[in-house]
Amino acid sequence: MLQTSNYSLVLSLQFLLLSYDLFVNSFSELLRMAPVVQLVLFIIQDIAVLFNIIIIFLMFFNTFIFQAGLVNLLFHKFKGTIILTAMYFALSIFLHVWVMNLRWKDSNRFVWTDGLQTLFVFQRLAAVLYCYFYKRTAVRLGDPRFYQDSVWLRKEFMQTRRTYKWPRHMKKCSTSLIIGDAN
């Protein structure tokens, strides 16, 4: 069972990293007096996103659902967050590399092209969505239902099994398991 103090600590760390991410996304264009400043800000931002990914996965591993082997259910429940975070991380790195490449010689140069502008818009939009989904997931993982067996969990499992198309070999396996249970 997740301890309240541990959860509070983890949640505050996650929010701290999210706040830093939002801050850099907002003001990195302003803080470009030297290219090194922007480089350091970008590196820390990417590490923060990576840390957040690690933390959320550690939280997943800590749930009863994961420990019971129902990884698929967990992925189904939080697939939006996982995909969006991965996308945002990729977009961020791509944009940071591009921008730093263009601005390394002269940080006050006008570097914008249509391609960079498009990437910038997508990266910033992904940042907002990432912030929303990540925050939601972090808050949801505080629900004690994820850390204990319950009727809700069984119901969710059955629902996922119905909607998810199992691969053939998995189907066989699952049916044999059910038969075995019945016997």
Added chain:
Amino acid sequence: MGRKQVRPPRALPPVPRILGSLFFSFCFIDDIPLSRPKKKKPRTKTMLASASSEGLVQTAVHRPSESSEPPTKEPIEHPEGPVQRRQRKTRLPHELETAFTQKTSSPSLLRNENGINVEPAEEPIIPKPRRKTKKTQPAELHYANELGVEDEDIITDEQRSPEQQSVFTAPTGISQPVGKVFVEKNRRFQATDRSELIKTTENIEMSVDLKPSWTTRDVALSVHRAFRMVGLFSHGFLAGCAVWNIIVIYVLAGDQLSNLSNLLQQYKTLAYPFQSLLYLLLALSTVSAFDRIDFAKTSVAIRNFLALDPTAFASFLYFTALILSLSQQMTSDRIHLYTPSSVNGSLWAAGIEEQVLQPWIMVNLVVAVLVGLSWLFLSYRPGVDLSEELMFSSDVEEYSDKDKGIKASS
């Protein structure tokens, strides 16, 4: 150390060994270490035995005061003494723990308890403070009981009579209950008030009882509500900022956007900071608005949007405003790096100003309108939060049940 010399000798009644040791575990003397009274205990006992009962001690106590009691009385009463004391032990077991000074220094009291139960007029001064303690400390009595020492047993400094002090022959220290409890802190025993100690332990128990009620769900809920408050603030602040921005732009641009070079010169320092602030506030507001409609549950969000739910509509408007605002990043940077066209390497060629600025002003106006409308829609029903209702549904049910219960009881 002066106290040591002043302390009177006390004769111990024949307390059973176990009870005696129990008693001594509660007894502390301010200056003398704990082991010392234990050494004294057998000495007093042997003294009693050799002098054939308390008589000697009693006389020693009463000698300086020159009591009127004749010494001949003592040998007569002596044989009955131990038997009576045994009877007393069975009748009043708690009295064994009471102050020994009073018993030993007033032998007449023992005798009276025998049969007559009347205190003689000659009795020394000592019983008075006993009554005093009863009167002055009634509120603390229950605290004292919890720690196993009765308040009656506690002897404060005031209770030591001058007669006893003068009788004192050797600097012997006998333990006695005091009003303080010695608690080991940092390898030292420190005096603490019993009542305070009990209060602190009660507080600890209270906090221990309260802790389990604060679950992870409560933490998540409180964080969610805190973020909603931040979002509520950002909605209003963003609307105000956007309106202020568009007013500033139109004022600087002049009538029919005739003075665009003035706008560029004045606004160039403001353009990028405002763009950054706008993104920050838009991001916060969009996340908050998504929280309100529980955007992650797409079906619910779309249904709400199609039903023209103001909250769903506001989140859509915020998202649109965000895209529009981000699309102007390039123009904002161009304004930020503005130099007159006459300057070599200027980004602003002659005649390009209107071509670039007009759409930028329009987009800013649209953003201001969208943001203002969203704020109006959201403040129309500020209490709506589908995320909380869906994510913490069981919690919400509990709260509503509690509310119902409270209403019913009132």
